[in-house]
Amino acid sequence: MRPTWLNTAFQNGRGLSLAYVLLSCFLLIVIWTITFTRIHNEKALAVESSVADSKNVAAIISSNLEEVLSKALLYSRIGQSVLDGDAHASSYLSPLFLGDSAYLRVAIFDANARLVYSSARQKDEPEFAQLINAAYVSSLMYSQRQGGMIISPPLKKDGYTWRVPLLIPIKNKKDELQGFFTAILDLGYFLRTYKDVSISSGSRIEILNATGFQLAELSGSTLSGGSNFAGEEYALFLVDNKTDGEIHAVRPGEREQQIGVSRKLERYPLAVIVSRDPDYVLGKLTEPHREYRYQAVIISVIVLLFCYALVHIAHRRKRLYEKLLYSEREKSGLIDQLEMEKSRAYQLASHDYLTGIPNRMLFHEIAATELSRARRSRKLYALFFLDLDKFKVINDTLGHAVGDALLQNVAKRLRSVLREYDLVARLGGDEFVVLVSEIAAEERIAEIARTLLTAISEPYPDLEGHEVQTTPSIGIALYPRDGQSVDELLTSADAAMYTAKKAGSGTYRFYDASLNASAARGLELLARFRQAIKADEFRLHYQPKVALQNFEIVGLEALIRWEHPEHGLIFPNDFIPLAEDHDLIIPLGHWIIKEVCRQLAEWRKRGITPVPVAINVSVKQLQDELLLETILSALKKYKLPPFLLEIEVTESCFIGDIDSAKSVLEKLRDEGLRISLDDYGTGYSSLSHIKTLPVYALKIDRSFIRDIRNDNSDAMIVASTVSLARNLGLKVIAEGVESKEQLMHLKVIGCDEVQGFYLQRPVSAEQIETILQKGKFDPL
Numbered sequence: 001m002r003p004t005w006l007n008t009a010f011q012n013g014r015g016l017s018l019a020y021v022l023l024s025c026f027l028l029i030v031i032w033t034i035t036f037t038r039i040h041n042e043k044a045l046a047v048e049s050s051v052a053d054s055k056n057v058a059a060i061i062s063s064n065l066e067e068v069l070s071k072a073l074l075y076s077r078i079g080q081s082v083l084d085g086d087a088h089a090s091s092y093l094s095p096l097f098l099g100d101s102a103y104l105r106v107a108i109f110d111a112n113a114r115l116v117y118s119s120a121r122q123k124d125e126p127e128f129a130q131l132i133n134a135a136y137v138s139s140l141m142y143s144q145r146q147g148g149m150i151i152s153p154p155l156k157k158d159g160y161t162w163r164v165p166l167l168i169p170i171k172n173k174k175d176e177l178q179g180f181f182t183a184i185l186d187l188g189y190f191l192r193t194y195k196d197v198s199i200s201s202g203s204r205i206e207i208l209n210a211t212g213f214q215l216a217e218l219s220g221s222t223l224s225g226g227s228n229f230a231g232e233e234y235a236l237f238l239v240d241n242k243t244d245g246e247i248h249a250v251r252p253g254e255r256e257q258q259i260g261v262s263r264k265l266e267r268y269p270l271a272v273i274v275s276r277d278p279d280y281v282l283g284k285l286t287e288p289h290r291e292y293r294y295q296a297v298i299i300s301v302i303v304l305l306f307c308y309a310l311v312h313i314a315h316r317r318k319r320l321y322e323k324l325l326y327s328e329r330e331k332s333g334l335i336d337q338l339e340m341e342k343s344r345a346y347q348l349a350s351h352d353y354l355t356g357i358p359n360r361m362l363f364h365e366i367a368a369t370e371l372s373r374a375r376r377s378r379k380l381y382a383l384f385f386l387d388l389d390k391f392k393v394i395n396d397t398l399g400h401a402v403g404d405a406l407l408q409n410v411a412k413r414l415r416s417v418l419r420e421y422d423l424v425a426r427l428g429g430d431e432f433v434v435l436v437s438e439i440a441a442e443e444r445i446a447e448i449a450r451t452l453l454t455a456i457s458e459p460y461p462d463l464e465g466h467e468v469q470t471t472p473s474i475g476i477a478l479y480p481r482d483g484q485s486v487d488e489l490l491t492s493a494d495a496a497m498y499t500a501k502k503a504g505s506g507t508y509r510f511y512d513a514s515l516n517a518s519a520a521r522g523l524e525l526l527a528r529f530r531q532a533i534k535a536d537e538f539r540l541h542y543q544p545k546v547a548l549q550n551f552e553i554v555g556l557e558a559l560i561r562w563e564h565p566e567h568g569l570i571f572p573n574d575f576i577p578l579a580e581d582h583d584l585i586i587p588l589g590h591w592i593i594k595e596v597c598r599q600l601a602e603w604r605k606r607g608i609t610p611v612p613v614a615i616n617v618s619v620k621q622l623q624d625e626l627l628l629e630t631i632l633s634a635l636k637k638y639k640l641p642p643f644l645l646e647i648e649v650t651e652s653c654f655i656g657d658i659d660s661a662k663s664v665l666e667k668l669r670d671e672g673l674r675i676s677l678d679d680y681g682t683g684y685s686s687l688s689h690i691k692t693l694p695v696y697a698l699k700i701d702r703s704f705i706r707d708i709r710n711d712n713s714d715a716m717i718v719a720s721t722v723s724l725a726r727n728l729g730l731k732v733i734a735e736g737v738e739s740k741e742q743l744m745h746l747k748v749i750g751c752d753e754v755q756g757f758y759l760q761r762p763v764s765a766e767q768i769e770t771i772l773q774k775g776k777f778d779p780l
């Protein structure tokens, strides 16, 4: 992820422009670095190859020069024979010397510097006199390394400076000076032989003697000489120990440093310098290097133009982005305004202006959605229609302001006594409606009606300075019994409200008249409950669970009934919710546990093979601290293995304090009891959540089985539950099987067990005994 400031910078174009400029600078640096490096390298290479070439030339020249000088040594030995008095020796010398163009003339002197022989047949040789003096001055100590040779600049200033005289002292066997061999060496002739081979217009060959005097120079085709470099930096190489090397000094008289190499002759006091004009060496690179720079300039211009174009685009983008942002802001402002207007309009259209609660329109909308949910639920839905008694009188006598305040307070009180998700609306005038969803038992409905009645009947101490008291008349309609749609329910509840009004103010009535009696009966049952446990009025009925593989009975479910002395057999839906609400479910639960264990023990005693019996345990029972102890002591008392007792819990046990419910069930499982999840599909638990619970089986709710043959979505839900549960290693039991078709369908999709009226309704312990003895069904 890019940091936010970077994102913003890139979005608004500023960051992009900067990036393009930096990239361009980088490219320019790269382009010019490459260009200059290439130029520099090529120059260095050219200099290097010129130096190597010059070194070769210097080596060849110095080697040839050594050869030429070696001949002078040969001639000096013939000269010794002449000095020894050999009359014919001089006749050997002439032809040899005549064939050697490098030497112009030779002469031999005795030890007293008297001329003994001259090839030029001269009486004296003044040019050599200076050399002979020099030889005496140096006490003839010229080293053998230098061939014992003296080579000096010519005395004659005739322009032929390259015609240099050389002297070789001649010694006898006792190493005494016997005389001198002298010759004029034509270095010009020598150098010219290299003119065509190695020398071009930009090159120069120089021959220096040991003192730094330039004896000869060949520059192009021009011969010259006579410069004295003694003591100059240019000739410093003469005094170092190296034979050859490069010259890094400006030649006297030149402005630029030449690319030069030097080489000293090994045996004679001469040195060769080969140098080249840098312009000449590097001149051929000038054009290609100009070309490189030209290319670099063109590429740089392209890069700059490209950069300019990109920056321009980025700026345009920035401007567009700003415009877009602006219009987005404007648009979202408009949308917000419209939304506000819309919600205000909706609020006005859907809510009662006086009380702020939903009006008839919104009530219809929400109630319709609630009823569509109600189809899946096994709970009850009730619509309460309320009308305030004597409201017209209050309004007419105390004024509209008091009437309005009363309506507002009634709405508040209704809201305050109901759950958040119960629906309260004002239909108009003094008519209110309340839709209460998911009511566990019918008895609860009467309780709710009484709560509403009490809340509204309380005095209103200060309504615009007046104390007011009123009562409501409440009509109650139940879904789906009294109406399938909102309108039908409203009509029924309205009718019931009129019945209530007729019965006298401050009362409630059910649309189904029989329920008025049952509401009263609820109170009566409650009053007798504890006594009923003591008087042993409760009974357990049993319904078999059958394996679909072979239709054998694999278990039973124990279902409670109340054998009331006056009302006869009462079913659990009529008293279990009452018992739950008034903390009576715990003593009842203890009774059921003991009774099931007692029954199992009795069957075993009578030789009937017992099968596991499941009991229903509610949330409240799971919170009972004595539950585990009661179960274990009952199993112990009747010496029953724990697997014979099963526990059925609903998903509602895992809403709220899930950990404590889970821990109780885990303890029970650890003791060997099996836990199954009842009414699966009516709650919100996902299979992945169920996997974390200590359950071994799922009981698919009968509302899914009812239409399994006709409703595709029910069939799909059941099939996928079976397959997913199997993957999780859970058993699947289908409840509410009422037909052969449902049974076959469930067998085909791989359901494990079924329970339902088709095979067997719940029956008394005596009746189930016969069925248990048979052990299996034959439903096909």
Ligand SMILES: Nc1nc2c(ncn2[C@@H]2O[C@H](COP(=O)(O)O[C@H]3[C@@H](O)[C@H](n4cnc5c(=O)[nH]c(N)nc54)O[C@@H]3COP(=O)(O)O)[C@@H](O)[C@H]2O)c(=O)[nH]1
Pocket (backbone or CB within 6 Å): 543, 557, 558, 559, 560, 571, 572, 573, 576, 592, 615, 616, 617, 618, 678, 679, 702, 735, 736, 737, 738, 755, 756, 757, 758, 762
């Ligand atoms: N906490 C306790 N709850 C209990 C106990 N005994 C029962 N109950 C719960 O009361 C609800 C109603 O029970 P009941 O009226 O006994 O109905 C059971 C069956 O008779 C009924 N059933 C079985 N087969 C079919 C069928 O094919 N069609 C059909 N319409 N009804 C059928 O289902 C009820 C059993 O349901 P379930 O428990 O989900 O397996 C009920 O919620 C009971 O749980 C008790 O001792 N303690």
